[in-house]
Amino acid sequence: MTTHVQRRFLIVLVAIAATFVGRDLARAQNSDAGDLSIELVDPKVLRVCADPRNMPFSNEKGEGFENKLAELFAAKLNKRLDYTFFPQATGFVRVTLGSHRCDVIMGFPQGDELVQGTNPYYRTAYALLAKPGSGLEDVTTLEDERLKGKHIGIVAGTPPATNMALAGLMANAKPYPLMIDTRVDSSAEAMINDLTSGTIDAGVLWGPMAGFYAKKATPALHVTPLIKEATGPKLVYRIGMGVRAADQNWKRQLNRLIQENQADINQILLDFGIPLLDESDHPIVATATKPQ
Structure with a gap:
């Protein structure tokens, strides 16, 4: 065997050995102890991707329900909690999770292909908001005739x-922008202010926002999850957490945490006024029994 061939042969052997060592190391680090060093930049830290000003989900002060869920999970994992904050608008996933600056987005709709989703940990719907005494408190669908001619946010x-367009409600509707910089603006707060001041007669918001702001209003606003829509898209969604596509072990660990702590998760969500729904669209008004 010539010296040149021998050198190439040794290089191949070293590469093969390195492959096996790396594989064994990966097995050791992904053991039952839950060490995810291969997938997580710092396995001792729960690194969360979050919006710095997007209540009720998260803010820099740790006041949102996703902040509280992160605190719960960090305690269960015995990890230090750290955040990468970035406005949840265009580029959020790319700048945070996609750039390995953090390892989990605490709330992401099931089926969104930008991330790999965990099992869902809550189910909710868009909701109709109305002031008490408005005559709209018992409206359960956007097709209700009592909404005709009303100014709806x-x-x-x-x-x-x-759904509103199909119901003929857009002529008098007041639109609020979807893509905003949450550090300086809030479409939800603007809608609630218009509703309480009488500028609009009702509003339609994503369930967590609807429940949170309705609870804060004086007097409290009426919240009706829109689960009975006969036309247009369904307005009920399952929400899980988002991780990178390659992080399979991390996803499984989060799935276990969700399953084992569902009662505590529900309680956090209910404390924020979020209208929770079970799989039959019945409201969840109390925590489920904790698993034994």
């Missing part, structure tokens, strides 16, 4: 805008 480009 809607975030432009969201699914219920289609």
Whole structure:
């Protein structure tokens, strides 16, 4: 065997050995102890991707329900909690999760292909908001005749805008922008202010926002999840967490945490006024029994 061939042969052997060592190391680090060093930049830290000003989901002060869920998970994992903050608008996933600056987005709709989703940890719907005494408190669908001619707030480009158009409600609707910099603006807060001041008669918001702001209003606003729409897209969604496509072990660990802590998760969500729905569209008003 010539010296040149021998050198190439040794290089191949070293490469093969490195492959096996790396494989064994990966097995060791992904053991039952839950060490995910291969997938996570720092396995001792729960690194969360979050919006710095997007209540009720998250903010820099840690006041949102996704902040509270992150605190719960960090405690269960015995990890330090750290955030990468970026406005949840165009480029959010690319700049945060996609750039390995953090390892989990605490809330992401099931089926969105930008991330790999965990199992869902809550189910909710877009909701109709109305003031008490408005005569709209028991309206359960956008096709209700009592909404005809009313000024209804809607975030432009969201699914219920289609339902409103099909119901003939867009002529008098007041649109609010979907894509905003949450550090300086909030379409949800603007809609709530218009509703309480009488500028609009009702509003349609994503369930977590609807429940949170309705609870804060004086007097409290009435929230009706829109689960009975006969036309247009369904307005009920399952929400899980988002991780990178390659992070299979991390996803499985998060799935276990969701399953084992569902009662505590529900309680956090209910404390924020979020209208939770079970798989039969019945409201969840109390935490489920914790698994034994």
